[in-house]
Amino acid sequence: MNSLEHRLQIGLSTSLLLLFILLWFVGQQSMDDLTHEFVGSRLDHDIESLLTALEVNSETISLKKGKMPTVYQQPFSGHYFVIAVNNITTLHSRSLWDHSLAMPKLNPGERILNITDGPRNQKLLQISMAFNKEGLNISIALAEDLSAINIQKIKFKKYFLILSSIGLILLLVLQSVILRLSFKRLEPVLSDIKHLEEGELVKLSENVPSEVLPLVREVNHLLILLEKRLERSRNALGNLSHALKSPLNLLFQYLYGYSDKPDEKSHSNLIKAKKQVERINQLINRELKRARLAGKGGSTQRFNAVQEVPELIGVVKKIYSHRELIINTQIDKTMTTFGDREDMLELIGNLLDNACKWANHTINLIISREINNSDIVPDKINIIIEDDGQSIKKEQLASLIHRGSRLDESVDGHGLGLSIINDIVKLYAGTIDFKDSSSLGGLQVNITIDIK
């Protein structure tokens, strides 16, 4: 799990949940303490008034009549007391009826507050205190039923639980919305990168959160560097080839323009020299063209087949304008741009050039996405070109596939162009395959390239 958004989501939710649980327990505890202290302090007052109503007659004690509140007279009223002298229970309120309260052993001045079980399943808060009155050791236990308060407490807890759950859920939702909104600001970067891959953009937008800005800037910097480097090397190669070719052209003319009848030896030397010049020419052509190829994954301008193939065909038709060729094309209109523009133009241009050399009248060019069992295979492009020229013999087909691997084999028409085609297909991790065209009768070239 590597998503920052998920990590933050989980971390923040967990801490929020922990906070709420802690709040719950602390709240519970302090509410219990609060009610006990509150009821307890009232019981303290009741003990004091009980004590004043207590009359001591040598060894016996009695309560002054009329001094006691009536709640101690009604049975199971929820208000009870027990009075013990020297730890022997001598008096208890009428409300206790046939029950009693457990009296802990106490020294004078001691005070204990605890919860005990009362009659009829009542929960009692009991306060027990010991005094020394007129030489007697008197202990008083006073208790009050907590049931009514407990019902209130349960009610309150229920509301508290519901409200805090709603609060928790709202906070969680709010938090995930905030997170999503914050991370949404990164989405333009992602879509930029996608467009960059497709070659629709040359740099990433710098309108991004400051945390990723340095990264985006660095990527942009590298992109510019890469593009400049490619451009520089392409230009340098163009210049080199331009500089080399004029002198080479002169050599051509000197050698082919030799019209005097030379002696045998210099004639054969002349033929050798011509061969070497041709060889140099081919070497330069092939290696320079090869060096100019960008390959896939570059950040160069992408090839838009729908738009550029018709232009390319216009050029080919002009070059072969002395022949009336029909070039049919079928291009998948749903294709996005793919490959480096110059590479693809070179590939398809050479394929068309080749086909034009051999065709009688008709050439078919099909560019589509690879389809396997009626599913579109992503990142694979199919290029099929066929002509109605002479059909090619089996053994020639086999040699065509290997043609271009050795330079001196690439002399005739299928030569140099084919070796460049081979190089480009290799660069795009593709396959190339030659066979007889079933519809036109000439050569059919099938190429699949990987554009990811």
Place this chain on the structure above:
Amino acid sequence: MRLLLVEDDKELSQTLQKELSGKGFAVDVAENGIDAEFMGDEEPYDMVILDLGLPQRSGLEVLSNWRKKENNLPVIILTARDSWHERIDGFKAGADDYLGKPFHVEELVMRIQALLRRTHNKVGGSLQCGALKLDEEYQQLIIKDHETLQLTGTEFRLLRYFMLNPGKVLSKTRLTEHVYEQDFDKDSNLIEVYIRRLREKLGKERIVTRRGQGYIFMDTL
């Protein structure tokens, strides 16, 4: 046929000029883009052979400037930059043909002839008017497929221009401009001499004189 050869390599342009003259073309040479653009605008060339890598102004710029001014003279681009995307740029700028360096002169001549025929709306592989067929390779005339007539260099140039423009009134100045190089004396009456010679070979009725206007080459008799 008068050609403008734009090439900055002096040695290459000199040998090319010699070779093309041998093939019956009058060739002027420009060595930089600015001269080339001016000459292409001012002189009535039949075609331009344009190198792209030129000093002062690039060939592509020269070409697109001509096309902007609606100067539609036929242009063959001659360049070492012959990758397909560069060819597309060349044709987009308005080129009519594109030849990669290094090339054989025969290839260039073939393309010049083909483009000339194309721009004069002549189809097919050779120049033909009725029973007359011009053999551009050997600079001779073939009549009714069996009789051959040898032509001198100037006769060949003149006849080719006539055969490319049959039925049109061609003034003496125009003929001079398209048959000879730039520095040729336009007032001389050499053209009349050659027309007389052609009439001797083809028959008087082939080339009709329009007094005060010029000459018309008759396509059919």
